[in-house]
Amino acid sequence: MKNSLISILTATLVGLSTSLSYGQNNFVVPRTEWGSPDLSGVWNFSSIIPLERPAFFGDKKTLTKEEITALTSQQEAGFEAINNIGVGGYNTFWIEMGENGDNRTSLIIYPENGRLPETVEGVPVQVGGLGPDEPGERPVRMVVGGIAKDGPEDRGLSERCIVGFNSGPPFTPNLYNNNIQIIQNESAAVIMTEMIHDARIVPLEVESNLTEDIRLWTGDSRGYWEDDTLVVETRNFNGLTQSFGVYGTSKDKLLIERFTRVGPFTVEYEFTVDDPSTFKDKIVVMVPMSKVDGQLYEYACHEGNYGMINILRGERMNELRESEASP
Secondary structure, eight states, X not given: OHHHHHHHHHHHHHTTOXXXXXXXXXXXXXXXXXXXXXXXXXXXXXXXXXXXXXGGGTTOOBOOHHHHHHHGGGHHHHHHHHHTSOTTSOOTTTOOOOSOOOSBSOSEEXXXXXXXXXXXXXXXXXXXXSSSOOOOOSSOOOSSOBSOSSSGGGBOTTTXXXXXXXXXXXXXXXXXXXXXXXXXXXXXXXXXXXXXXXEEEEESSOOSOOOTTOOBTTOEEEEEEETTEEEEEEEOBOSSSOSBTTBSOSTTOEEEEEEEEEETTEEEEEEEEEOTTTBSSOEEEEEEEEEESSOOOOOOOOIIIIIHHHHHHHHHHHHHHHHHHOO
16 A cells, blocks of 8 residues: 555656746856855755656656646556555655656756666665564665564654654655754754754864774764865765665665755755665765745654553563463
C-alpha cells in the first residue's frame, strides 16, 4: 500500500507544478550591516516536485504548460487514495504540498537522468516506513520505522527524536515542518530546523575541520562566501545516519550546500552529496526556498518521550500473551 501511494504521489504532485521564475532580473541582494548577503529569516522548502524523475518521463527535464495541465487530471484520484489510508498514516490535511514548484520533473539536477546514481555493491539499505518492522541489524539508520522492538536502538532515528525525517542536512521536502531559520553574524551562520528543533552553527572564519576521530550526527560544518552564495561544507558525520535516501552510511560523506538569495522571497538551495563509499557518482539537488512571514516555534518530539515507552511496553505485552497461550 505504501509503495502504491508513493507512485500516485509521484505522478500526481508533478502535475500540480506551475512555471515560476525564481530570480528577478532587477533584484538587488540585500546586505547585512557588515556587507554580506542577507539570508536571515524563516524559509520553507516544501515542494511538489519529486526528488527523482518518474521513469515515464524518460529524459524529459521540464514540462510544457500543456503537459502540466494534462497531468492535473490525476490529482483527485491521488488525493482520494491518500485520504483513505486509514488510522496510522497521514491524510492530505497534514501534508505540506508547497507552491514553490517549477516545470522541472525532478529536484535532482545531476545525474542528468534525474535519478539517484548506482550504489556501490554491498552498501546497506534500510527503507523504513509506517508499516511493519523490516528485517535488519543494528545500527538502525532509517529515520522512520524499525527492525524490532527489543529496545530503543531498534527504532528509527526520528522515532528516537535524534534526527528528523527532513531536518537534514541536507534538506529535502517531506510531509510537514519543512522550515528552517537562518541567523547570521559576521563570523557565523546558524541554521535552525523546525523538525527536532536542531541548531547547526556554521563558523565562517575557521578554516580547519575537526579531527577524524570527532564525529557528529549532523557532521562538522564550515562555511564561506563565494560571491553572493553562502557555501557550507560538512564532513565528519558519525556513520549512524544514512548517506542519502535509504542508502549507505554517512561516514565518508562530503556534503556541500549552497544558499543563494535570488529574489526578495526566494533562496535557491542547492546541495551536492559526494560519497564514493555509497554512490558511484555524486548527486546534485536544487530546492527553492520561500520566505515565511512568521517565526519558528519549538518542535516537541514526543515519540521518544512517550511513544517509545509505549511501543516497547506493547511488545512486552504481546510476548506475555503469546507465552501464556503456548501449551
